[in-house]
């Protein structure tokens with residue numbers, strides 16, 4: 158394969174070693190969709206099973222209404238230092254932040270489209286404010302970037318005609334320019350978290366995705382990019398035609414956690430998780446069951462026990478404030494992490510047989526195994542079965 162995996166096995170450099178030691182991260186989905194809170198005209202998109210950040214695709218919402226939301230985007234309660242302080246107290250080591258989602262609205266002053274933050278009443282560079290505040294708090298920054306989006310004239314779901322390919326070539330150049338711009342404007346960026354690369358047009362762009370990855374890594378040596386960016390020349394994503402991971406870690410675990418260590422095939426990976434059952438942007442009405450703090454802590458332990466990182470998503474409101482449930486979760490997770498973070502940070506799969514009472518984690522590079530106990534047996538005794 159010319160555009161398959163260029164490395165077999167894990168990265169061994171210091172930047173990636175730091176990434177695999179994070180344990181706990183924060184995802185933030187924030188954009189003009191946050192102004193709608195998942196509802197329109199008294200109805201909730203979540204009642205129709207829709208994720209709040211996808212509300213523009215809901216038949217109830219006229220595109221003209223959605224596409225003018227930016228004119229009202231002026232988050233009076235947005236305080237990036239407070240966001241970073243909440244994340245710091247929670248114990249997260251990295252943030253993945255949406256620079257642009259499916260609607261294409263850029264939270265930074267992009268030179269490549271007018272559909273950006275400078276055209277809103279807020280005007281200021283939100284990406285810079287978030288990057289600076291979190292970097293100052295000692296939390297590493299990963300920028301989320303959605304590839305395909307609804308309102309770009311050169312976007313194509315598939316490449317059927319010659320005209321499609323000519324237009325999509327323009328779209329690919331636009332994409333490369335925006336990504337170059339992001340890394341040049343925010344050189345503190347440790348990695349990029351790509352999304353929206355599932356369309357046929359992208360599956361047919363394996364060579365471009367390969368050259369783009371190499372270009373981006375030339376701008377920031379050590380840059381970390383997961384498996385959602387690349388396609389190989391046969392249209393395979395995440396894993397190439399030889400079954401090898403294309404990317405520095407597997408990005409397939411979204412709202413689900415591997416059952417066993419075998420499920421991760423020895424790769425680095427992270428799990429990104431919503432607090433409600435689905436929905437990443439702010440929704441006034443959350444979908445289904447909302448995870449308790451204990452459930453989120455157990456998921457953190459479960460992911461680290463299988464060698465991955467756990468990333469909890471927060472969806473700030475259009476005014477920049479958080480839901481009380483999210484503030485409570487962050488505080489309580491932080492209280493737990495303050496006491497127990499040694500069993501999370503820089504830990505890995507211990508290789509011992511999993512027991513019902515909870516999870517083992519092992520300190521990387523040391524002969525130290527932690528038992529994170531969630532279910533104390535009636536017998537009161539904890540069975541240990543070292544390998």
Ligand code: FHN
Pocket residue numbers: 208210211352353411429437
């Ligand atoms: O469609 C998006 C969704 O809105 C959200 O951004 C998640 C986050 O991982 N990714 C896509 C769904 O897989």
